[in-house]
Amino acid sequence: MQRFSDLAESVSEIAIPGNQIVMVSEKKVLVVGAGLAGLAAACALRKNGFDVSVLEAAAHPGGRVVRKVVDAFQIDLGANLFLETFATANQLADQLGVPLRRTPVPINSGIYRNGRFYGLYGDNRPSSLWKTARTMLSFQLLSPKGMWQVAKFARMLQARKDDLSFDDHSRMLDLDTDESATEFFESKIGTDCLEWLFGPGLSGYTFAHPEQVGAAYAMATLWHFGMNGVAWPVLPEGGMGAFVDALVEACGSSLRLSTPVRRIVLENGAAKGVVTDAGFVEANAVICATTASVALDIAPDLPLAVRDTLRRVTYSKCCRVFFGLDSSPFPPDWYAVSFPRQTGALVTGMSNAAVLAPQTVPKGTALIDALVIDQQAEELFSLSDEKILERVLSEVVRYVPKMSREPLFTHVHRWPEAMCLSPGGTMTALYRTRQEGLGGIGGLLLAGDYMGMPSANAALRSGLDAADAAAEYLL
Ligand SMILES: Cc1cc2nc3c(=O)[nH]c(=O)nc-3n(C[C@H](O)[C@H](O)[C@H](O)COP(=O)(O)OP(=O)(O)OC[C@H]3O[C@@H](n4cnc5c(N)ncnc54)[C@H](O)[C@@H]3O)c2cc1C
Incomplete structure (x- = not known):
């Protein structure tokens, strides 16, 4: 069978050894989560003729890739770039017809x-x-x-x-x-x-x-x-949101938003379907493309060893405060400034998205993102947006005097689960778990950035790999 990595032309029948023909459209696959991993899996399976539904808890697709538009500013609240060295992302963008463009300047x-x-x-x-x-x-x-x-x-x-x-x-x-x-x-x-x-x-x-x-x-x-000096950032013309749009379009009518999955049902060592608020939905295979923490919640019947491995996965926390500005407060050719931990600054770094993606903001303006991470972010989470803004801005102007106190607009976004961290040994444990077929559970696949080298690229790769494994199981 053709691997989905190649995203073959749409087919409704697939030949398997022994000349038996399987109507793949009769095989129902449920994908839980419409982040990059879930969308990549769904669009690969759909393109190969399977009956796929993607059940997404949120009211929008994309997961940790989220676009917000304020005036003429397109803000990527989550992931904002790929690298040229991300082979899966680059190939997929090509196949989806989403041109990726190099950032116009070196990153200073x-x-x-x-x-x-x-x-x-x-x-x-x-x-x-x-x-x-x-x-x-x-x-x-x-x-x-x-x-x-x-x-x-x-x-x-x-x-x-x-x-x-x-x-x-x-x-x-x-x-x-x-x-x-x-x-x-x-x-x-x-x-x-x-x-x-x-x-x-x-x-x-x-x-x-x-x-x-x-x-x-x-x-x-x-x-x-x-x-390495050669891994240049690349991003779609309209920011990362445009990449999600293309994936969603390729998924066609298979996407169900605002449909949280409460439980993945396993019976006799195999996936049987999922439970949503509307009841039980039967399936021949289930791809769980959520974060590892959600997978633990909704698949309580996973073997103990698999659950122990998933428990090792952790996520960083961050709070991002965006400022739309008339001009950049940094020297003209700089993208970002950073504050190492020893400085004791509340903010870890600030960057100007207009340098990486000038096409996503009005000409001549700046989109500054002040980043607070880890414990300091957690402390901010309980405050109101106004209070967070006040604290961050009062700090930022101390370090960057040219920072305007009267931005065009501001936006605060909290990420309680931001980047997957994979503490030492976790990647190996997860790799083994996957090789061992999740302790022998048939028709259940895990996808998500945590299954590889955490990134948008790993999320996409894990989705395509899960699609391959689901197809292999079903055929
Ligand atoms: C602020 C930020 C900046 C980043 N920057 C970059 C970057 O520049 N480059 C890069 O490569 N990576 C970056 N990343 C990481 C990248 O965004 C992630 O690795 C990737 O998007 C993860 O995709 P995923 O599909 O594995 O998970 P997610 O995007 O988390 O998707 C999981 C989906 O499952 C859904 N879900 C959860 N529970 C349920 C349920 N019960 N039922 C149904 N659906 C459910 C969620 O709503 C979500 O849509 C960044 C992340 C953050 C937060």
């Missing part, structure tokens, strides 16, 4: 220390290299010891670069020990450069700190989001 940013910002430049011009070296000097990363450690880390990444894949993470599982990234790097390269080198890069992407993730996860993230 500033890092805060002792009352000022030091620049980190994403291009290879001699002046930029010199300015970046000066930044590293001022952070003592180029002290003889720090330099040795940075070089050692760079050698480690270079040696494993082909394994650090967001599409197939199976080759980096030997790096996924039970240690946290902090413990792993402390023992392998030393402690001097650790926080200054790994902190801002990791925190900006994962909304967490190096002690909260495993080493393989941290290495792949740092390699693709900064240190």
